Amino acid sequence: MASFSWKETIKTMPHMSARLWSYLTATIASTMKIGPVLNRMLGVRLRLHPTWAVAFILIIAMVVTEFPEAYPLWQRIILGIAASLLFFIAVGIREIILNFLAINRGIPLQRVTLFAIGGLPQIPKGDTRPLIELLMVTAGLLLNLMIAGTLYAVHSALVNTTNVIIDGIILWTAYLYFLLALFHFIPVFPLDGGRLLRVLLWKLTGDYDRATNIASWAGQGLGFLLIVWGILLLVLSRQWFNGLTLIFVGWVLYLAAAQSRRQTALREALQHIAARDMLSGESPIIATPQLTIGQLVRDCILVTGQRYFVVAEEGKLLGVITVSDIKKVPKKRWNHTKIGRVMTPAGQFRTASAQQSAASLLEQMDELGIKRMPVLEKDRVIGVISRDSLNRLKKTRVELGM
Structure with missing residues (x-):
C-alpha cells in the first residue's frame, strides 16, 4: 500500500x-x-x-x-x-x-x-x-x-x-x-x-x-x-x-x-394534535394590504413587539410582512408605502393546513428553518402557528410523560 x-x-x-x-x-x-x-x-x-x-x-x-x-x-x-x-x-x-x-x-x-x-x-x-x-x-x-x-x-x-x-x-x-x-x-x-x-x-x-x-x-x-x-x-x-x-x-x-x-x-x-389546536394567536390578521407601514409600526409593532404579520383580505391570504421587510424601506417613506407593496406574496412561503399534525409541522419547520407559518382552512386564514409554541408543547408533554 x-x-x-x-x-x-x-x-x-x-x-x-x-x-x-x-x-x-x-x-x-x-x-x-x-x-x-x-x-x-x-x-x-x-x-x-x-x-x-x-x-x-x-x-x-x-x-x-x-x-x-x-x-x-x-x-x-x-x-x-x-x-x-x-x-x-x-x-x-x-x-x-x-x-x-x-x-x-x-x-x-x-x-x-x-x-x-x-x-x-x-x-x-x-x-x-x-x-x-x-x-x-x-x-x-x-x-x-x-x-x-x-x-x-x-x-x-x-x-x-x-x-x-x-x-x-x-x-x-x-x-x-x-x-x-x-x-x-x-x-x-x-x-x-x-x-x-x-x-x-x-x-x-x-x-x-x-x-x-x-x-x-x-x-x-x-x-x-x-x-x-x-x-x-x-x-x-x-x-x-x-x-x-x-x-x-x-x-x-x-x-x-x-x-x-x-x-x-x-x-x-x-401525534394527536392538529395545527388548529396550536394556533398561537400572537399575530393579528391584517384586514387590508392598503395599510401603510407607518400605521403598522405605530399601531402594532411598537405596542405588541410582534415581528410577523399575515396580510389578508376577507380571510383570503395575500402575503406576510415582517420587521425585516419593513427595515428595507427608508423611514421617510413609511407613511406613504402600503404594506401590500413590500410584503412577501402568497405562494412564496409555506403554509399549514388546519388538519396537519403538529409533529409533521414541527419537523417541516425545523428542516426549513421556518419560525412561523400561516394556518389555512378551506383557503381561508385562521391564524398563525409558531415553532417556539410547538417546541414548548413538545417539551411539556415529554416532561409529563404524555
Missing part, C-alpha cells in the same frame, strides 16, 4: 491545475441540485445529510492512499472524486428504487434523510405493516448485494481492456459497496438488519414506537462502540486512517439512530 502524506497533499494543493478546481466546483454544484430533482421525481422531500461532505473527503483520501504513487497526486485526487461520486450514485440508486417500491405499496414517505450508510425514511405511524416492512427490508438487503455485484460485473467486463484506471476505480467502489452491504446485515437501526429487528420486536410487543426505540438504542450503542474502537486505534496503534474511518462510520450510525429516536419521541408527543 502506498504511503499517504498529508504534508505532501497540502504542499501540492496550490499547484493543482485550474481544471481540477473547476471540476471540484462543478461536482459540489451538481450534488446540491440532486435533492430538488429527486423531490420532483418521487414526490418525497429528500435531504442529504451534511456527513456526506466528510464521506467524500474520506473516500478521496482512501483512493489517494490505495492508488500507486506513480500517478501524480492531483490525478489520484480526481480519481478519488470519481470514486466518491460513483459510491454516492450507487447509494442514491438504492434509495430511489426503495422509495418507488414503498410508494407503490401505498406507504406515504414524508421525508428521506440520505446518510452515507443509506437512507432514513420518515413514515407516518399506522401507514405501514410488519409484512410490508419485512418486504422492504428484504428488498434493501438484496439491492445492496445486486448493486455491488453489478459494479463487480462491470469491472470484470473491463478487466481485459486498456483502461486500467477506470477498471480499478469500479473494482474499488464495488469492494467498498460490498462492505456496506455486509454492514447492513448487522441488527441495529437504521441499518436493514436493524429494521428487521424492529419488525420482530414489533410483532412481539405490538408497539411500533417501542420497537423503533429499542432498535435505535442498539444503533446508537454500536455507533458509540465504533467511535471508541477508532479512538483506541488512533491512540494505541497510531492507525490514523483506519481509526478515523471507524470514528466516522460510528458517528454517522449514532446520528442516524439518534434522529430516528427523536422522530419517534416527537410523534409520541404531538
Whole structure:
C-alpha cells in the first residue's frame, strides 16, 4: 500500500491545475441540485445529510492512499472524486428504487434523510405493516448485494481492456459497496438488519414506537462502540486512517439512530394534535394590504413587539410582512408605502393546513428553518402557528410523560 502524506497533499494543493478546481466546483454544484430533482421525481422531500461532505473527503483520501504513487497526486485526487461520486450514485440508486417500491405499496414517505450508510425514511405511524416492512427490508438487503455485484460485473467486463484506471476505480467502489452491504446485515437501526429487528420486536410487543426505540438504542450503542474502537486505534496503534474511518462510520450510525429516536419521541408527543389546536394567536390578521407601514409600526409593532404579520383580505391570504421587510424601506417613506407593496406574496412561503399534525409541522419547520407559518382552512386564514409554541408543547408533554 502506498504511503499517504498529508504534508505532501497540502504542499501540492496550490499547484493543482485550474481544471481540477473547476471540476471540484462543478461536482459540489451538481450534488446540491440532486435533492430538488429527486423531490420532483418521487414526490418525497429528500435531504442529504451534511456527513456526506466528510464521506467524500474520506473516500478521496482512501483512493489517494490505495492508488500507486506513480500517478501524480492531483490525478489520484480526481480519481478519488470519481470514486466518491460513483459510491454516492450507487447509494442514491438504492434509495430511489426503495422509495418507488414503498410508494407503490401505498406507504406515504414524508421525508428521506440520505446518510452515507443509506437512507432514513420518515413514515407516518399506522401507514405501514410488519409484512410490508419485512418486504422492504428484504428488498434493501438484496439491492445492496445486486448493486455491488453489478459494479463487480462491470469491472470484470473491463478487466481485459486498456483502461486500467477506470477498471480499478469500479473494482474499488464495488469492494467498498460490498462492505456496506455486509454492514447492513448487522441488527441495529437504521441499518436493514436493524429494521428487521424492529419488525420482530414489533410483532412481539405490538408497539411500533417501542420497537423503533429499542432498535435505535442498539444503533446508537454500536455507533458509540465504533467511535471508541477508532479512538483506541488512533491512540494505541497510531492507525490514523483506519481509526478515523471507524470514528466516522460510528458517528454517522449514532446520528442516524439518534434522529430516528427523536422522530419517534416527537410523534409520541404531538401525534394527536392538529395545527388548529396550536394556533398561537400572537399575530393579528391584517384586514387590508392598503395599510401603510407607518400605521403598522405605530399601531402594532411598537405596542405588541410582534415581528410577523399575515396580510389578508376577507380571510383570503395575500402575503406576510415582517420587521425585516419593513427595515428595507427608508423611514421617510413609511407613511406613504402600503404594506401590500413590500410584503412577501402568497405562494412564496409555506403554509399549514388546519388538519396537519403538529409533529409533521414541527419537523417541516425545523428542516426549513421556518419560525412561523400561516394556518389555512378551506383557503381561508385562521391564524398563525409558531415553532417556539410547538417546541414548548413538545417539551411539556415529554416532561409529563404524555
